[in-house]
């Protein structure tokens with residue numbers, strides 16, 4: 001096994017696996033009808049207490065196992081959307097299908113953070129209501145392990161009280177199906193079917209890529225520690241925290257190009273763990289790896305932290321293109337888009353009611369908060 005330094009791939013301007021060039025044409029701007037469509041339903045349940053989403057290592061061992069068990073429970077509950085998406089074989093699969101069908105409208109644009117915020121609320125409610133989970137969706141303070149040496153040793157990846165670690169090393173991955181075979185990551189260190197931790201031998205039932213058909217395949221991880229160290233560095237995190245506007249914040253989270261050296265937090269988490277051939281690196285089917293929910297909880301926390309640092313302004317500050325790859329994420333050249341507003345409708349097609357961005361701006365009003 002070799003772990004080449006990221007420097008070896010710096011000169012190449014590579015499109016990362018998390019994106020697919022062909023998806024450019026699939027993105028379409030929302031018309032004005034769509035923007036009026038959302039409701040202002042507040043999700044918080046009557047009389048419910050504020051739920052605190054805890055950092056992984058702040059959970060007791062029993063609490064960690066409770067979350068893992070709840071995820072496995074979701075994988076054991078019957079799908080409600082199996083008749084619509086043949087790949088959805090469980091309630092867990094329904095969430096994956098939701099993400100696959102929405103992916104081209106909710107990444108590299110303005111709705112990215114709000115759409116995933118409400119997705120996590122739906123997910124957390126389902127853990128509680130369908131699987132009796134008493135806790136909250138955990139997040140991960142990756143700033144404690146953002147070097148190539150420390151990242152793989154994070155307690156998050158513990159085989160017993162964590163989600164398991166890397167996939168076993170596979171040198172020749174050329175026959176493993178991926179969304180974008182052009183992506184080569186010199187720094188990859190895994191690639192095999194996950195063989196450790198609570199999700200060892202997990203069968204993912206749909207994907208890879210924008211595909212909702214039944215396609216059973218194993219869960220792979222392919223850690224790229226050098227990419228983690230670069231994309232999740234203290235410097236990258238400072239850019240997130242110090243972003244003066246939501247537009248700057250969104251770019252500090254999602255990136256300003258798809259070149260590997262420009263990868264920042266969101267891509268760093270997905271591709272640093274999913275690597276070249278892992279599920280988590282796939283734009284569409286990344287929720288096939290339960291780590292997806294921990295990653296997105298982490299991004300949601302960063303957004304909330306940023307909002308709370310200047311709450312009066314930021315409780316209502318939103319911007320960005322409605323369309324994927326619209327300015328300032330126009331990495332493939334200019335495309336038609338509209339700037340979103342708080343009235344923009346976040347859709348959960350075949351799954352749940354649409355909500356406006358306005359209705360997800362304040363997590364405390366939604367009934368939860370983060371520790372730390």
Ligand SMILES: *[C@@H]1O[C@H](CO)[C@@H](O)[C@H](O)[C@H]1NC(C)=O
Pocket residue numbers: 030031033034035037105345346347354
């Ligand atoms: C959201 O739903 C509305 C109403 O059905 C629709 O007009 C709009 O195009 C949808 N937006 C997206 C991004 O799918």
Ligand SMILES: *[C@@H]1O[C@H](CO)[C@@H](O)[C@H](O)[C@H]1NC(C)=O
Pocket residue numbers: 172173174175
């Ligand atoms: C990798 O595997 C593919 C197909 O499995 C094979 O065609 C190719 O020659 C292999 N490459 C190397 C460098 O071994």
Ligand SMILES: *[C@@H]1O[C@H](CO)[C@@H](O)[C@H](O)[C@H]1NC(C)=O
Pocket residue numbers: 195196200201
């Ligand atoms: C995964 O499956 C293989 C082959 O069936 C089996 O040998 C192994 O014990 C399983 N590992 C776990 C952790 O269940």
Ligand SMILES: *[C@@H]1O[C@H](CO)[C@@H](O)[C@H](O)[C@H]1NC(C)=O
Pocket residue numbers: 337338339
């Ligand atoms: C969207 O907002 C940006 C920043 O304010 C602005 O530069 C751009 O022209 C706007 N785009 C459209 C289509 O209105």
Ligand SMILES: [Cu+2]
Pocket residue numbers: 099106107116
């Ligand atoms: Cu996503």
